[in-house]
Amino acid sequence: MNRQTLATRAGSVAARAARTWVRCGLMLLMVLGLSLPVSAEGGEPPGVIAVKAGRVHTMTGDAIDHGVVIIRDGVIEVVGRDVEIPAGAEVIELPDGVITPGLIDACCMVDFGIPEGATGWLHGAKPYSFWRALSEIQPEAPDAPSISVLDREFPAGPVGAVEKLTAGQPAHATWADQAYEVTPHRRVVDSLNLLSNDFARLLRGGVTMAYISPDSANVIGGRGAVVKTAGPLGDRVVCAAGAVKATMGGDPIRRGLPNYLPPMYGPTPNFHTRRPTTRMGVDWVFRKAFFDAAKAQAGEKPGGADAPPPPALPVLQQVLEGRVPLRIQARMQHDIFSALRLAEEFKLNFILEEGTEAYRCLPQLQAAGVPVVFGPLYMTASGYRGRTDEARRPRLTTPRQLADAGIAFALTAQELRDEEGLVRQAMVAVRHGLDEEEALRSITTAPAAMLGLSGKVGELSPGAAADLVVWSGEPLSATSRPKLVVVGGEVVYELE
Secondary structure: OOHHHHHHHHHHHHHHHHHHHHHHHHHHHHHOOOOOOHHHOOOOOOOEEEEEEEEEOOOOOOOEEEEEEEEEOOEEEEEEOOOOOOOOOEEEEEEEEEEEEOEEEEEEOOOOOOOHHHHHHHOOOOOHHHHHHHHOOOOOOOOOOOOOOOOOOOOOOOOOOOOEOOOOOEOOOOOOOOOOOEOOOOEHHHHOOOOOHHHHHHHHOOEEEEEEOOOOOOOEEEEOEEEEOOOOHHHHEEEOOOOEEEEOOOHHHHOOOOOOOOOOOOOOOOHHHOOOOOHHHHHHHHHHHHHHHHHHHOOOOOOOOOOOOOOHHHHHHHHHOOOOOEEEEEOOHHHHHHHHHHHHHHOOOOEEEEOOOHHHOHHHHHHHOOOEEEOOOOOOOOHHHHHOOOOOOOOOOHHHHHHHOOOOEEEOOOOOOHHHOHHHHHHHHHHOOOOHHHHHHOOOHHHHHHOOOOOOOOOOOOOOEOOEEEEOOOOOOOOOOEEEEEEOOEEEEEOO
């Protein structure tokens, strides 16, 4: 950075340090159970910032050479080339840099652990006042259930010799409710740790927003959450109750605690004897859940095997009415076909997640108008995917084929980070035929549209949130990396 940048930014260092101490103190008070609202921690408005770079990808039109982005109070005010910089603005000038909107991962799995160096005093404690405060940032409704699915002591570290995923999540771990196969009344935000070091790793990869997905251990799981990867805690949860996640395939059979048949654990069914144990059973549980929801809506009483728990019925009814979005994870062709058939039966709109063999279902996906959150890209699957038979036929050209078929799609890295993170997913897609502009859209504007946030994030336009990344070169270049990340108009990461 030049001297002007260093001089104009020096005055804000003390204020930022003070805000940091305030945040730490408030988090400590919340963990200790004292009553303080999350929104009380906000700090001073960031004021006016001008970010100048050699090139700006706005994602709303052509790239701008020697562009300037003016940010006022956390919102983009002006984007252009010959832009007058307001008097007193903080100027950040990176003449060799390239600006893009902050990246958005449309289906992210997050490690819930807290880095020991930062908050080791939490280990062995039960910091539920903290989690409760976070879960109440945007309550779904006054009577909405808000029960933590991590109903146990906070772990001090990994338990047992288990295979680790790139994000630090054990290969067989699940945060899903193991009592039922149908749990749309649960919310991932209630077990989400905003202090997880995983968010810092996402931020270093240029990801400023992520849709945090429930895992795939249930046929119909909980509701995801849209969060920012940095910023004041009270501002980070953008949507606390997002789409309901369903899963076709073998994950509800394999993930989490074993699904054994009686009488291995005695004649009385419990969480060890959960159904289903076959793909036919997976389809049955899905169909039974929505059948019972429609039945209850008509004033009849649901019953029989695999009936969903009563708190699940109102959410399922909202899905049937189109008031709550639905996502369905399916990797293999026949599982994708099952999702399409079931959606047609109940007149459901949904977004397909993962879609490893989506290239074998292009006409059907196109005809149904189903968007796809595709990824991660791989030739040899790792983690829990590598333990299944569902990842044997991947194809790196699938993003290009989705684009050629006119199917709306976004890319995701899911649990992968660093060299396999979100921007690298787009880079691999370009190397296998996807247009560079389409690849950038698949990690910015496309996921923003799927999350219902078009015009608010994922683009650099007046009125959009000031979430942006300054790269050392073109973002999809193999040698490029984030030099500066801005969230809500405040610099939250700088490459040293």
